[in-house]
Amino acid sequence: MSDLTILPVDTKSLGDRSYLVHDGEVAFVVDPQRDIDRVQHLLEQEGVRLTHVLETHIHNDYVTGGYALARETGAAYLVNAADPVSFDRVPVEDRQVVAVGDRMRLTAVATPGHTWTHLSYLLADDTAGRTLAVLSGGSLLHGSTGRPDLLGPDHTDALVRRQHASAHLLADLAPGSARLLPTHGFGSFCSATQSDVTASTIGDERLANPVLREDVETWVAGLLAGLDAWPAYYARMAPANLAGPDAPDLTPPRHADADQIRRALHAGEWVVDLRHRTAFAAGHVPGSLSFGLEDSFATYLGWLIPAGTPLTLLGETPEQVALAQRELSRIGLDRPAAQATGGPQDWTTEPSSFPVARFADLESVRRHRDVVVLDVRLAGEHAERRLDGALGIPLHELPGRLDEVPDGEVWVHCGAGYRAATAGSLLAARGRSVVVVDDEFDRAADAGLPLVEASA
Structure with missing residues (x-):
């Protein structure tokens, strides 16, 4: 008999993964994104029937597709019994076992830390008699964990310690060979730290993940010190998910001349x-x-x-x-x-434009005249390593702080160019003279620009 099929559904723009798992006949889905047509296409492609949709937690970084997908397919919608949702669901509790088809067995494990009511799932193949994977949501991630501060400062200290304990619980319950399948950690702001790892096992994490290698006090101190801002729209995601969001209307908007x-x-x-x-x-x-x-x-x-x-x-x-x-x-x-x-x-009949440059151009200009250098990276990035004399205003704060940018020509940079371009457009819309540095920040030193390091 063939192995179970585990298909990730990547949403690279948000740094998340959903998973479709099937035995050739029936399937379940974990943490689906809002645009459920991607999952429906996979179900058709694989020729399997969806029977269960699972949420590991009430998400803070996206609007779920779980409620709509379950309604459209008739699948059971599994959500933690403790979550105060406003819709009918199959309530799930710690250590509850859910059978999917004849082979797949899911065991819910309470893993608070990212949220208070977070669940992870151990996936076992009853035919093989072993645990194949840990569907960890925002608990144990590849080289990291989900961040514990999204519910506000009153909860952070308690949640971060629960996160440490939850990670160790998963590492104890699952064999080293089990695949670790998190929802977050691929660039998501829900991840406490970023890792380049895209595939891992519980055994790999025992060897390399700081949360499993450091005592709780060391790990808590290091993690909290490294947390930076998270997107403001996160505040609207949990209320939307508790209400049971519909599938999106993706028909084209009206045309504007x-x-x-x-x-x-x-x-x-x-x-x-x-x-x-x-x-x-x-x-x-x-x-x-x-x-x-x-x-x-x-x-x-x-x-x-x-x-x-x-x-x-x-x-x-x-x-x-x-x-x-x-x-x-x-x-x-x-x-x-x-x-x-x-x-x-x-x-438009009168298009606008502004120059684009490299760090080498900035170095040349600064030798001849004064310009304003604006760094729109996150505060942590700016503090760690920055151009000497650069003003740091994170991009997400810039709309409310435009008046703080000194008069004169503004050379704006970030880490690679994307955020700088957005910042440049905000400044240009205010009538400012702008040059956008479209370059990797690592090239600033090679260009001869003086840098200030965090340790200096």
Whole structure:
């Protein structure tokens, strides 16, 4: 008899993974994202029937697709019995065993730390008589754990200690050969620290993961010292998930012509350009904002846009707009007000532009004249290593702190260029003279720019 099939469903833009697991006939899904059509396509492709949908926790970083997927397929929807949801579900408690088909057996394990009611699941194959995997959600991650501070400072100290204990519990309950299958940890802000590891086992984690190698006090102190800001939209995700969100409406928004785009900007609405940042710099609608359709798109747009602000999307193609709409639906930003495709020549009669440069250009300019250097990386990144004399304002704080940027020409940088382009567009929309540094920060030293290290 063949092994069970475990299929990850990656959402790289949010740093998350869902999982579809089947025995050739029936399947279950863990922590599905909002756009459930991806899971439905996999079910059809594999020729299996979905019987169970599981949530490891009430998610803080995305709107779940679990409720909608269970309703559309008739699958049982398993959610912790202690979670105060407003819909019918199959309540699950610690050490409850759930049989899926004739072979798959899931054992729920209470693993508080990321949230108070977090569950992980041990997956066993009854035919093989062994535990194959740990579906750990936001508990034990590859080289890390889920962060413990998302419920607020009143809970952080208790949760971080519970997280340490939960990680050790999972490592004790599962054999070293069991695959570790977390939901977070692939760039998600739900991860306490970032790791490049994309596949691991419980045995691997016992050897390498700090939470399993350090005593609780050492680990707690190190983890809490390294936590940085998390996206503001996280505050809206748990309430949405407790209410049982519907599947998103991904039909195209209405088309906006140049005059409608101009009026939207005049009314204080957001007009977001999805093209690559260098294309935006070369020509864009005055007042529009650069959020290129890359992996950071939904996270940073969701973080910066004020809740309830109407949004118009500008893309080169309908496909680009459709992808942006899908990405935004995952964090609850449904139904953009409008969209338009083409290029600046289709959206405005007077396009704006600003220069793009490298760190070597900045070094050359600073030898001849004074310019304002703005670093829009996270506070922790800026504190660890920064350009001497650079002003640090994290991108997510910049809309409320634009007046703190000194007068003069502003050279704005980040770690690789994406955040700098967004910051540059915010500054340009305020009439500032901007140069965006589209370069890797590691190249600043090679360019001869003086750096300040955290240890200095």
